[in-house]
Amino acid sequence: MMGEQKTKAAGARVEVRNLTKKFGDLLVLDDISFNVEKGEFLCIVGPTGCGKTTFLNSLTRLYDLTAGEILVNGEAVDPKKHNISYIFQEYSAMPWLSVEDNIRFGLDIKGVPKQEAQENVEEMLEIVGLEKFRKQYPHQLSASMLQRVSIARAFATKPDLLLMDEPYGQLDIELRFKLEDELIKLWEKLGTTVLFITHNIEEAVYLGQNIMVLTNKPTKVKTVIPDEIPHPRDVTAPEFVKLRNYVTDMIKWW
Amino acid sequence: MQTKTPAQERRDKIVFGTLAVFLFLVIWYLVTKLTAFGEIFPDPVTVLANIGDKFVNPLGKVTLAGHILVSIRRVMAAFVVAAAGGIVLGVTMGWYPVVEAIFKPIIEFLRPIPPIAWIPISILWYGFSEMSKYFLIFLASFFVITISVYSGVKSVDPMLIRAARMLGAKDNQLFTTIIIPSVVPYIFSGLQVALGNSWASIVAAEMVQSNMGVGWIIITGQQSSNMVQIVTGIVCIAVVGMLLVMIMRGLENKLCAWNKQGR
Amino acid sequence: MQKKKSKYLWILSAVTVVFVLFIWWLVTDGLGIFTSNTLPSPIKIVQAFIKKLTDPNPDGATLGAHLLSSLKIVLSGYLLGVVIGIPMGIVMAWYEKADLMIRPVFDMIRTVPGIAWVPVMVVFCGIGFTSKAIVIFIGAVVANVINAYSGIKQTKQVHLWVGATFGASNWQLLTKIALPSAFPMIINGLKLSLGGAWTTIVAAELLASNRGIGYMIQQARGILRPDIIIVGMFVIGIVGSLLMLPISLLEKKVMKGGKW
Numbered sequence: 001m002m003g004e005q006k007t008k009a010a011g012a013r014v015e016v017r018n019l020t021k022k023f024g025d026l027l028v029l030d031d032i033s034f035n036v037e038k039g040e041f042l043c044i045v046g047p048t049g050c051g052k053t054t055f056l057n058s059l060t061r062l063y064d065l066t067a068g069e070i071l072v073n074g075e076a077v078d079p080k081k082h083n084i085s086y087i088f089q090e091y092s093a094m095p096w097l098s099v100e101d102n103i104r105f106g107l108d109i110k111g112v113p114k115q116e117a118q119e120n121v122e123e124m125l126e127i128v129g130l131e132k133f134r135k136q137y138p139h140q141l142s143a144s145m146l147q148r149v150s151i152a153r154a155f156a157t158k159p160d161l162l163l164m165d166e167p168y169g170q171l172d173i174e175l176r177f178k179l180e181d182e183l184i185k186l187w188e189k190l191g192t193t194v195l196f197i198t199h200n201i202e203e204a205v206y207l208g209q210n211i212m213v214l215t216n217k218p219t220k221v222k223t224v225i226p227d228e229i230p231h232p233r234d235v236t237a238p239e240f241v242k243l244r245n246y247v248t249d250m251i252k253w254w
Numbered sequence: 255m256q257t258k259t260p261a262q263e264r265r266d267k268i269v270f271g272t273l274a275v276f277l278f279l280v281i282w283y284l285v286t287k288l289t290a291f292g293e294i295f296p297d298p299v300t301v302l303a304n305i306g307d308k309f310v311n312p313l314g315k316v317t318l319a320g321h322i323l324v325s326i327r328r329v330m331a332a333f334v335v336a337a338a339g340g341i342v343l344g345v346t347m348g349w350y351p352v353v354e355a356i357f358k359p360i361i362e363f364l365r366p367i368p369p370i371a372w373i374p375i376s377i378l379w380y381g382f383s384e385m386s387k388y389f390l391i392f393l394a395s396f397f398v399i400t401i402s403v404y405s406g407v408k409s410v411d412p413m414l415i416r417a418a419r420m421l422g423a424k425d426n427q428l429f430t431t432i433i434i435p436s437v438v439p440y441i442f443s444g445l446q447v448a449l450g451n452s453w454a455s456i457v458a459a460e461m462v463q464s465n466m467g468v469g470w471i472i473i474t475g476q477q478s479s480n481m482v483q484i485v486t487g488i489v490c491i492a493v494v495g496m497l498l499v500m501i502m503r504g505l506e507n508k509l510c511a512w513n514k515q516g517r
Numbered sequence: 518m519q520k521k522k523s524k525y526l527w528i529l530s531a532v533t534v535v536f537v538l539f540i541w542w543l544v545t546d547g548l549g550i551f552t553s554n555t556l557p558s559p560i561k562i563v564q565a566f567i568k569k570l571t572d573p574n575p576d577g578a579t580l581g582a583h584l585l586s587s588l589k590i591v592l593s594g595y596l597l598g599v600v601i602g603i604p605m606g607i608v609m610a611w612y613e614k615a616d617l618m619i620r621p622v623f624d625m626i627r628t629v630p631g632i633a634w635v636p637v638m639v640v641f642c643g644i645g646f647t648s649k650a651i652v653i654f655i656g657a658v659v660a661n662v663i664n665a666y667s668g669i670k671q672t673k674q675v676h677l678w679v680g681a682t683f684g685a686s687n688w689q690l691l692t693k694i695a696l697p698s699a700f701p702m703i704i705n706g707l708k709l710s711l712g713g714a715w716t717t718i719v720a721a722e723l724l725a726s727n728r729g730i731g732y733m734i735q736q737a738r739g740i741l742r743p744d745i746i747i748v749g750m751f752v753i754g755i756v757g758s759l760l761m762l763p764i765s766l767l768e769k770k771v772m773k774g775g776k777w
Contacts, residue, residue, distance in 0.1 A: 060682050079684040086682035092675045095777035096697040106683040109693065137774035157683065270617035278622050294641065355526040356533045367754035368716035370632070371731075373723060374738035375746045379555065454630030458720045461632065462735075469633075473724070476636030484636045488629055495628035 011039035011191045012082060012160035014059075018068035021051075021058050028054050030218035031068070041187055041194045043204035043227075045251060046214030052197045053089070055219065056165050059195070060086055072161060083110075085154035087164040093138040093149045100125070100134040102149050106157040117156075124152035127186065144175045151179070155186050162187075164196045168203070180207060184231055201251070205244045206233050213250045223250055296482045304486050313483070314474065315466060322490055325460065325467040328384065329452045332391035336448065340399030341441055347400070348407025349433070361397060369394035369455045373462050387459055394455040395448035402447070406440025407433060442506040449502055453495050468494070557744040565744035566751075576736040578728060580748070584756065586728040587718050591760075594650040595714045598657020602710075603703060605658070606665025610699075611691055623662055631656035631717035635724055644725040649718060656717055657710040664706025668699025701776060704768045708761060715757045730756075 014036040021029040028051040036042050046052055057063045059070055061077060070077040077084075085106065093102050103124050107117040125131045128148040138146055147167060154162060168176040184207065187194055198204050204211050205227055213222040225247060229239055279298045286292035296304075308318040316324070347354045372393050380386035414432050423431065460469025468491050475483030538559050544550045545558035553561055569580040578586075609619050631652055638648035672695045680690045722731025730749055737745035 057678075062678055062681055079682050080686070081684070084682050084684070086678065088675050088678065090675045092673075092679050094676060094679075094694070094697065096700065096772070096774045098774070105679070105693075109680060109683040109685045109689055139775040139777070153679075163682070266617065271621040274618045274621040275625065277618070278625075351526055352529065355529040359530050359534050360537060364754075366758045367750050368712075368719060368757065370716050370720045370723070371734065371750045371753045373720075374734045375743060375750065378738050378741065378743055378746065454632060454716075457630050458632045458723070461635070461720075462723050472633060472636045476639055476725075479640055481637070481640060484640065488633050488637070491630065491633050492625060492628045495630070496625070499628065 010160050011193045012072045013038045013074075014077075014161065014193065014195075015071040015074075016059070016068070017071070019055075019058060019065065019070065020067035021054055021063060022066045027218040029058060030220050032219065032221055033068075034212065034221055034224070036193055036195065039191045039193055041207060041209045042196065042212060043208030043210070044195060044197045044212045044214060045199065045201060045204045045247065046219065047216050047251060048199055050214050050216050051219040052199075052214065053165055055214070056086070056163050056195070056197055060084060060163060083157060083160045085157055085159035085162050087150050087154045087162070087167045089166045089169055091138070091143070091146045091150070093141075093146050093153075095138045098135050098137055099130055099141070099149055102138070103152045103156050105153055110157060112157075120156045120158070124156045127155075128152045128182065144171055144179070147171060148179065151183070151186075155190065155192075158190060159192055162192045162194045164194065166198050166200075167196075169198075169200075176203070181232070183207065188231070201244055201247050202235060205229075205240060205247060206235060211247055213247065225250065294481065296485055300482055301485045301489060304482050305489065308486065313471065318471075318486070318490065321467055321471055322494055325456050325469070326494065328387045328467070329391055329449075329456050332388040333395050333449060333452050335388075336392045336395035337399055337445060340396045340444065340448075341403050344400040344403025344444075345407055345433070345437065348404045348437075354404075361400060365397045365401065369451060370458045373459055376459075377463055382463065387456065387464075390455055390459050391452045394451040398448040398451060399441070399444040402440050402444025403437060406437040406444075409440075410436045438509065439506075442502070442509070446499070446502050446506070449498055450495070453491075453498060457491055554741045554743060557747065561744050562747050562751075565742075566748045569745060569748055575740055575742065576733050576745075578733075580730075580733070580752065583728060583730045583733045584752065587722065587730045588756075590646055590649045590729070591653055591714050591718045594653025595657045595711060597650075598654045598710065598714075599661055599707065602658040602661025603665045603706070606662040606706075607669055607691075607696070607699070609662065610666045610669030611695065620666070623659060623666075626655075627659045627663060631713060632720040632724075635721050639725050644727070648725075649721045652721055653714045653717055656713050660710035660713060661703075661706045664702045664709065665699060668702025668706075669695050671702065672698040698777070700771050704764065704771070707764050707767075711760055711764065712757065715753070715760060719753055 016032060016034050016036075019029055019032040020027075032055070044052060044055070054063065058065055059077065060079060061070075072078075072082045072084075075081070093099075094105065097105065100121060103121050104117055107120060112120070125134055128151060130145065130148060130152065133141065133145065138149070141149070147170075151167070154164075168179055171179070180203065183194075186192075196204070196207055208227050211225045211227055213225065214220070215222045225243075227243060229237070229243065233240055235241075282298050286295055286297035305318065310317065313321065343353075343357065347357055369390060372390055376386040376389045380389060410433055414436075415428060418428055418432055456467065457469040457472075460467035461473040462469075464470045468487055471490070472484045472487035475481070475487060541556075542558050542560065545553065545556055546560065547558075557565070566580075571579060573579050573582070576583075634652045634655055635648070638651050642648045642651075676694050676698065677690055680694050685693065718729065719731040722729035723735045726732040726735075730753055734746045734749035737743070737749065
């Protein structure tokens with residue numbers, strides 16, 4: 001179905017038009033429109049409970065849309081057609097698969113030839129540093145290793161579009177920094193378009209090229225703030241602190 | 255994927271559940287009326303009419319309600335004793351290694367014998383008396399409850415115990431504040447399974463030998479090839495069995511509201 | 518220190534077993550408090566066991582023949598129930614329409630203990646192989662349907678989402694995610710229904726039979742031979758445990774990832 005599997009992801013262009021989602025009478029997403037360029041790293045921040053997860057789940061059509069459309073490279077989004085990966089907030093490693101098989105999961109679904117799949121798996125194992133644990137099962141792993149498995153699984157398919165829903169929310173700060181750096185490296189290497197949802201402003205300013213701020217429910221786009229500080233970023237640099245404070249002002253959920 | 259609210263889901267369940275049972279009865283009715291199956295199997299209307307009738311007119315010695323009450327009494331009398339004994343033994347076995355060492359081999363040896371296999375020996379020892387039923391139900395519940403409670407005590411997080419000890423908790427405080435709360439879900443799952451076992455065992459025991467009870471209804475139905483009576487008995491067994499499960503679940507939900515895992 | 522303590526406990530266990538056997542012997546052969554047609558001594562039970570291996574008296578067949586007869590019925594009814602029940606439970610859980618309609622009916626049927634179907638089947642097809650095999654089959658189908666069903670239903674939403682975002686087809690979602698998720702419950706169903714089947718056969722043979730291990734202990738009761746009853750009970754217990762072995766092996770094999 002994927003035709004030829006690219007060693008480097010192409011990076012997808014995403015257009016969101018008038019995205020609206022209601023649960024019953026409850027309006028959660030209210031007429032959201034924006035574009036994401038090929039290979040862009042977009043961070044999405046917003047108050048807790050503002051429907052960030054609903055937003056991402058609507059993007060991948062895990063939820064049916066109430067109105068509006070989402071185009072990937074000009075076509076209606078379809079995970080069967082587009083090469084998408086999603087890293088969830090919860091631990092999502094399959095408990096019945098070893099680390100290695102978990103990372104291979106997406107490749108299996110997409111029917112990638114064995115040889116190529118194995119190469120990708122090996123590469124990912126190395127990048128996230130889980131080579132020694134390849135035969136282990138999720139119940140033997142720590143929280144951070146579990147999340148790394150999810151990251152490796154998501155990148156193993158060389159996705160054109162990667163969606164991340166507070167993937168580091170449950171990790172301690174040191175690990176978060178480490179995995180954030182790993183993420184940037186992978187993104188730079190593969191050229192994937194990344195949509196990264198977080199409620200942590202510092203994380204957003206540390207990672208994104210653009211920071212999209214959402215409003216409280218019903219969710220709308222409040223503003224998009226460019227973040228042009230070059231990587232690797234220093235969280236104590238004055239320009240970083242300034243930008244962080246600016247984003248904080250834009251959100252103001254307290 | 256569709257998204258439904260919990261209230262909607264519950265309503266769907268009730269609506270479709272009622273519909274399904276109704277449909278089941280309709281199909282049952284049609285099959286007995288339209289096919290040869292009806293010659294050997296009664297239709298639901300006849301069965302329901304018979305149930306209504308036997309609540310007024312006696313079936314054997316007593317009415318249907320009488321039979322049901324006899325069976326429930328037999329189960330409850332022994333079940334309560336077994337529950338009390340099983341909980342006490344389970345907790346002490348889980349807590350004191352010496353008690354564990356003494357009782358575990360014996361229980362592990364007797365446990366695999368299904369309660370129903372005790373029927374002949376219970377009749378041989380206690381004859382026709384109610385005691386033979388009590389003995390059987392006791393066995394059907396006791397081991398299950400003991401083992402469940404025992405494994406519950408064993409699974410208490412040692413960290414919790416150590417933490418409490420460090421805070422200066424005495425043994426009896428440990429018991430009331432840590433052991434008992436974490437064991438309650440296991441007690442309930444043990445009681446749940448034991449009650450199911452007991453109900454099945456009393457039916458079997460009454461079928462083998464009795465002059466009253468729900469098991470008696472179906473076995474005398476068999477002896478006189480009276481299918482209406484057999485099905486009447488089966489319906490009673492199902493309904494009472496379901497009610498027992500619901501009562502236990504209700505109790506559990508009330509008492510273990512903090513523990514969502516206690517299914 | 519810890520090791521010494523556990524060794525001491527192990528000895529205590531052994532001593533208890535010996536002590537119980539001794540008391541048992543004492544109240545029977547030793548002091549004669551119980552006569553051997555109430556409670557035979559452990560020695561008499563071992564003797565009865567050895568004799569019953571080759572002697573068809575007093576109930577018409579050797580222990581092995583009875584056991585074989587029971588096993589044949591149990592395994593045919595059980596295996597058929599498994600083969601039909603598991604796929605049925607999976608389909609019910611995977612296709613919501615089927616689920617809402619069939620589930621309540623199954624919940625109703627499962628509250629009827631297997632043994633209660635015996636009279637129906639006896640009236641239909643006598644006391645032979647068929648009636649008992651059908652009773653076992655009913656019990657096995659119901660338990661396996663319900664467990665496979667619950668297993669599939671417990672599939673984590675996030676795992677399905679992982680599959681969906683990778684573009685998995687409905688069939689892939691079922692076979693690569695829902696089915697493995699359901700393994701522990703399916704195996705649980707295999708175990709429960711086997712235990713149930715073994716119990717049911719014993720009960721059915723107590724009631725209506727002319728062969729089988731349940732028939733043997735019921736006959737022994739009639740002629741006051743508690744030694745044979747107790748031999749039968751132990752054999753029932755041991756065989757019941759042995760039957761579980763293949764399932765435990767399967768469990769170890771499929772569930773390398775621990776419980777989930």
